[in-house]
Amino acid sequence: MNIITLAHGSGGVLTHKLIKEIILKEFNSPILRELTDAAVLKVGKNTIALTTDSYVVKPLFFPGSDIGKMAIYGTVNDLSVCGAKPLFISCGIIIEEGLEVDVLKNVIHSMKEASFVAGVTIVTGDIKVVERGKCDKLYINTSGIGVMGQNIKLSIDNIGIGDKIITSGSIGDHGISVLSAREGINFGGSIKSDAAPLNKLISKILRAGGVRFMRDPTRGGIASTLNEIAEDRNFGIIIEESSILVKQGVYAASELLGLDPLYIANEGKIIVVVSKDSASRILRIMRNDKLGRDARIIGEVVKKYSGKVILKTKVGGSRIVDMPQGELLPRIC
Amino acid sequence: MKYVDEFRDIGIAKKILKDISCHVDGEYKIMEVCGTHTQNIFRYGLRQLLPKEIKLFSGPGCPVCVSPTSFIDKAIAYSRISSFIIATFGDMLKVPGSSSSLEKEKSKGGDIRIVYSSLDAIGIAARNPGKKIVFLGIGFETTIPTVAASVIEAKKNRINNFYVLSGHKIMPPALEALLEDKKISIDGFILPAHVSAIIGSVPYEFIPNKFNIDCVIAGFEPLDILHGIYMLLKSRFDGLKPRVRLQYTRVVKRKGNRKAIGLIKEVFRQTDSEWRGLGNIPGSGLVLSNAYKQFDIEMNRKIIVSRPKENPLCLCGEVLKGLKVPLECKLFGKRCTPQAPVGACMVSGEGTCATYYKYGEGGLTG
Numbered sequence: 226m227n228i229i230t231l232a233h234g235s236g237g238v239l240t241h242k243l244i245k246e247i248i249l250k251e252f253n254s255p256i257l258r259e260l261t262d263a264a265v266l267k268v269g270k271n272t273i274a275l276t277t278d279s280y281v282v283k284p285l286f287f288p289g290s291d292i293g294k295m296a297i298y299g300t301v302n303d304l305s306v307c308g309a310k311p312l313f314i315s316c317g318i319i320i321e322e323g324l325e326v327d328v329l330k331n332v333i334h335s336m337k338e339a340s341f342v343a344g345v346t347i348v349t350g351d352i353k354v355v356e357r358g359k360c361d362k363l364y365i366n367t368s369g370i371g372v373m374g375q376n377i378k379l380s381i382d383n384i385g386i387g388d389k390i391i392t393s394g395s396i397g398d399h400g401i402s403v404l405s406a407r408e409g410i411n412f413g414g415s416i417k418s419d420a421a422p423l424n425k426l427i428s429k430i431l432r433a434g435g436v437r438f439m440r441d442p443t444r445g446g447i448a449s450t451l452n453e454i455a456e457d458r459n460f461g462i463i464i465e466e467s468s469i470l471v472k473q474g475v476y477a478a479s480e481l482l483g484l485d486p487l488y489i490a491n492e493g494k495i496i497v498v499v500s501k502d503s504a505s506r507i508l509r510i511m512r513n514d515k516l517g518r519d520a521r522i523i524g525e526v527v528k529k530y531s532g533k534v535i536l537k538t539k540v541g542g543s544r545i546v547d548m549p550q551g552e553l554l555p556r557i558c
Numbered sequence: 559m560k561y562v563d564e565f566r567d568i569g570i571a572k573k574i575l576k577d578i579s580c581h582v583d584g585e586y587k588i589m590e591v592c593g594t595h596t597q598n599i600f601r602y603g604l605r606q607l608l609p610k611e612i613k614l615f616s617g618p619g620c621p622v623c624v625s626p627t628s629f630i631d632k633a634i635a636y637s638r639i640s641s642f643i644i645a646t647f648g649d650m651l652k653v654p655g656s657s658s659s660l661e662k663e664k665s666k667g668g669d670i671r672i673v674y675s676s677l678d679a680i681g682i683a684a685r686n687p688g689k690k691i692v693f694l695g696i697g698f699e700t701t702i703p704t705v706a707a708s709v710i711e712a713k714k715n716r717i718n719n720f721y722v723l724s725g726h727k728i729m730p731p732a733l734e735a736l737l738e739d740k741k742i743s744i745d746g747f748i749l750p751a752h753v754s755a756i757i758g759s760v761p762y763e764f765i766p767n768k769f770n771i772d773c774v775i776a777g778f779e780p781l782d783i784l785h786g787i788y789m790l791l792k793s794r795f796d797g798l799k800p801r802v803r804l805q806y807t808r809v810v811k812r813k814g815n816r817k818a819i820g821l822i823k824e825v826f827r828q829t830d831s832e833w834r835g836l837g838n839i840p841g842s843g844l845v846l847s848n849a850y851k852q853f854d855i856e857m858n859r860k861i862i863v864s865r866p867k868e869n870p871l872c873l874c875g876e877v878l879k880g881l882k883v884p885l886e887c888k889l890f891g892k893r894c895t896p897q898a899p900v901g902a903c904m905v906s907g908e909g910t911c912a913t914y915y916k917y918g919e920g921g922l923t924g
Contacts (some may be wrong), residue, residue, distance in 0.1 A: 230662060230665045231661070231664075231667060232897075239897060394719075410674070424584070476559060480559075517686065534919075537603075537605075538602045538780075539563075539567075539568060539602070539780075540566055540567075540568055540571040540604070540607070540781070541568050541607060542602050542603020542606055542607050542608065542780075544601060544603045544918065545916070545917055547916055547917035
């Protein structure tokens with residue numbers, strides 16, 4: 226690895242290799258080593274969660290969302306899936322010289338609206354402007370702080386054989402929305418990004434009990450998230466292709482471009498691993514929420530195939546679903 | 559989705575599989591020539607559903623895989639010239655050249671742009687009149703007519719800074735070269751679906767006539783593939799004379815697509831061509847014809863690259879001929895992975911080795 230390529234930022238095998246071989250070699254705190262979406266920290270008597278994420282999506286505005294909303298919702302969701310209630314957000318903006326002020330205004334307005342919807346407050350920030358050509362219009366970094374709920378311990382260690390895997394809705398909407406906006410391709414019907422704050426849905430799920438672990442399948446899609454869950458564990462995951470909801474337009478675009486929806490990014494979905502007994506109860510709760518209306522049980526945790534994710538295909542065969550190998554679509558988040 | 563879900567129906571799949579089982583009369587070796595067939599066979603897990611007597615081998619039908627290292631080296635050399643922009647389909651980026659790849663060159667600052675169609679490259683040329691835009695012409699008969707149409711478009715609109723580096727290849731001469739190898743034993747071919755949509759079935763008739771091997775042109779959907787396998791088995795079971803049968807009738811016509819064939823003939827001419835893993839095959843490549851040679855970058859600015867060395871342990875040549883499976887290669891999954899491919903078949907998502915690696919042939923053992 227002598228130079229960084231786009232594949233190192235894909236969220237797949239090379240990203241993980243980069244994190245393990247370069248980042249964790251120097252930054253070796255036990256909290257960071259857990260590689261969770263947010264760090265869970267003891268501060269005095271309280272437990273808080275802290276996360277950070279950068280947003281470099283191109284184009285800045287696309288059907289269903291924009292970079293500003295993503296920057297708020299993404300950070301809110303990273304806190305929420307760890308079991309925290311998101312409260313405060315920081316916002317660092319890097320702007321390319323020459324950007325129209327109206328574009329910045331629109332992004333900032335969108336962030337304001339998004340923080341209102343998610344119930345968080347932007348409390349600190351920073352602005353830098355770089356020379357033309359040194360960044361692409363505008364990049365945003367947000368960090369977020371949340372407080373952990375009482376007695377919530379979500380961890381892959383909690384997962385056991387027989388647990389069920391639930392997704393909160395259709396997959397691939399965000400990636401295809403960005404791709405169609407960028408390339409000016411219309412895939413028959415408008416595919417909108419699913420970018421949404423999941424904190425309210427997640428707090429309802431957590432109240433129900435029986436939740437082992439959850440994660441939002443963003444970059445790398447559900448394939449990446451499920452592999453992160455199963456990797457190096459003594460269990461496997463089987464998912465059913467016929468149970469996974471893929472919207473018509475995403476399906477058509479994937480067929481046309483040779484993409485696999487399992488690997489396409491989402492910005493408003495969660496994968497929840499729940500105990501077998503609580504699965505139908507949690508599914509009911511999710512379906513009563515607007516953001517979980519299309520929730521489905523897509524698979525289960527099994528003793529066989531340890532460390533692997535297996536897909537039962539529509540025609541009755543089965544195959545391995547591996548970690549994404551490289552760059553699928555550049556700059557979708 | 560209409561016209562897709564019908565071809566992935568589990569009920570019909572079970573029925574065809576039962577019919578296949580009833581027509582097995584001993585081992586049957588099938589080569590699926592096209593990379594998309596290979597990929598879908600794995601993607602839908604079809605191998606485990608078939609009787610064990612049916613052996614599937616993948617052929618030389620992945621265009622990225624069979625492009626020789628020298629083609630990549632030339633593309634890299636052009637990308638290093640500051641007034642050049644390279645326009646390419648995304649799957650060429652990772653392909654290793656002798657000492658670099660387009661992905662690495664892009665990271666180092668080379669102006670390399672991913673396009674979804676050769677027409678996009680014409681757009682880039684029109685917007686960058688001071689630059690020379692080189693479109694990497696990769697692909698078989700499926701892709702070639704679109705590139706031909708783009709070249710005609712460039713000529714019509716006098717876009718004189720658009721060029722093609724042609725690595726285009728045509729399928730029938732490669733199949734003939736493959737079959738001349740006496741070591742090869744194949745009972746039936748699943749011929750490419752979309753290549754055949756362009757050229758029809760007639761150009762393959764030498765396969766049954768000269769080599770006495772049965773062929774079926776099958777679609778890419780799982781039921782198409784299963785139906786194609788059934789047609790091959792039934793033909794031998796019923797003692798029929800080998801010929802080229804059409805399963806993909808909803809798309810492929812015996813005489814192909816005359817307009818597309820006309821475009822290819824207008825813009826390109828046949829030449830000898832180097833295939834990764836298979837060597838030089840006479841008449842298997844295409845370069846721009848005299849009337850369009852102004853768009854041939856090699857006519858405009860020739861670049862000579864030295865002949866690259868191939869790893870002697872690499873079995874891609876045998877894999878592409880269906881003589882070996884990837885698991886028999888010492889490099890597979892160890893020194894040769896999708897992140898660091900050594901051989902042709904690991905390079906593209908449609909390559910045989912990459913497909914074995916991704917979908918874990920033999921890995922479903924728990």
